[in-house]
Amino acid sequence: MAVFTPVSLEDVxxxxxxxxxxxxxxxxxxxxxxxxxxxxxxxERGEYVLTIFENLSFEQLPFYLNLMRHLADRGVLVPAPIANDKGELITALHGKPASIVTKLEGSSQMSPQPVHCAEVGAMLAKMHLAGLDYKLQQPNLRGLDWWHETTPLVLPYIPEDKAQLLKSEVHYQETFAACDHYKQLQVGPVHADLFRNNVMFDGERLTGFFDFYFAGCDTWLFDVAVTVNDWCINLDTGVLDEARVRAMLDAYHAVRPFTEAETHAWQTMLRAGALRFWLSRLYDFYRPREAEMLTPHDPTHFERILRERIATPAPELF
Known part of the structure; x- marks a missing residue:
């Protein structure tokens, strides 16, 4: 959530x-x-969030905004998009697509405890189930195809040891995606970016998930892996905190039980979640776009997590 397109109160x-x-x-x-x-x-009616979309098109955006509306209507705690007087959720501002959604109460919990992880796990499972009858389809735009396209773009910027790790992990994930266990995984709408700063809490009460603009249709297990890789780790080392992992997985499993195929895929999916964000941060770091306010993330954080997931098995799903 940077500012690439300046907007004034007068503009609005x-x-x-x-x-x-x-x-x-x-x-x-x-x-x-x-x-x-x-x-x-x-x-005059309250507090909202205005978003101007810099990459997503008018044609792509209905998937995200209608998904948020769909989830909100089914009791999942997400921001509700506001329609204009024509019933449109997307309109042009400064020639770019824009939307307004309700602002969630509370604040992000940046030092989560097991109780917070349990809340996130239960709501994530509820979100997955609520998306089962969502009609629109769109792939995860930062999935395997994007990894293939982006890897050659960042390789010239990184040393040989990192380049070898990146290429070998993309190959490993490609091989796994072709196997029977992967093909048996439940697929549906996923958030795909459910980090600590994309969830709001009021004390120990979860008040909502937001920033759905990386959402797409992918395996639910990938969504769980991305979430665990952020919520349940020591940020300095990438090592998993078993108490937080257990709290999140048990709470998720109580709402939507994990399957046998998911138990076989779990360790690989944790690696996939780390790879996705290492690669995107490499790209954003070495090939940034200009922005009025921009804070690129350190790519080494997810490189460290990927190496840790390769070296050390995580707690099992159940």
Missing amino acids: TQWITQFPLGQALELKGISSGIENSNFFLTT
């Missing part, structure tokens, strides 16, 4: 008249993240 004043939100009172850029331009928007 006329544009917002198409929404049932009253007059715009305040607009503040959000500096975290690296994909879209995001702003906290205060109107």
Whole structure:
């Protein structure tokens, strides 16, 4: 959530008249993240988040925004997109697609304990089940095809040992994706980026998941692996905290039981989750886009996690 497209309160004043939100009172850029331009928007009706999409097109966005609406209607705690007077969830601002969603209460829990991990695990399982009857389809745009396309773009920037690790892991994941165990995994809409800063808490009460703009259809287990790789680790070492892992997996399993095929795929999926974010951070670090407010992440964090997942088996699913 950086700011690539500057927007002023004056810019928003006329544009917002198409929404049932009253007059715009305040607009503040959000500096975290690296994909879209995001702003906290205060109107006469309350507080919202305005997003201008820098990469996703008008044609792609209905998948994400309608997914959020679908999940919200089924009791999953997510921001609700606001429709304009024509019933549209996406409209143009400065020539780019833009949307407004409700702002969740609370704050991100950056030092999670097992109780927080359990809340996230249970809600993630509920989200997966709620997405079963979602009609729109879109692949995970940062999945295996993207890994193949992006790896050659970052290889010239990294030393040989890292290049060998990257190439070998992409090959390992490609081989696994062709096996029978992978083909038996449950597939559906996934968040695919459920890090600590994309979940809100009020104390120990989870108030919502947000930032669904990496969502797509992928294996549910990949979504669990991405989440565990952020919520359940020592940030300095990448080592898993077994108490937090156990709390998240047990809470998820109580809502949506893991399958036998998922137990076979679990260790590999944890590696896949680490690879995806190591590669994307390498790309963002070495080939950044210009932005008014931009904070690229350190790629070595997920390289460290990947090496740790290769070296040390994680706790089993159940």
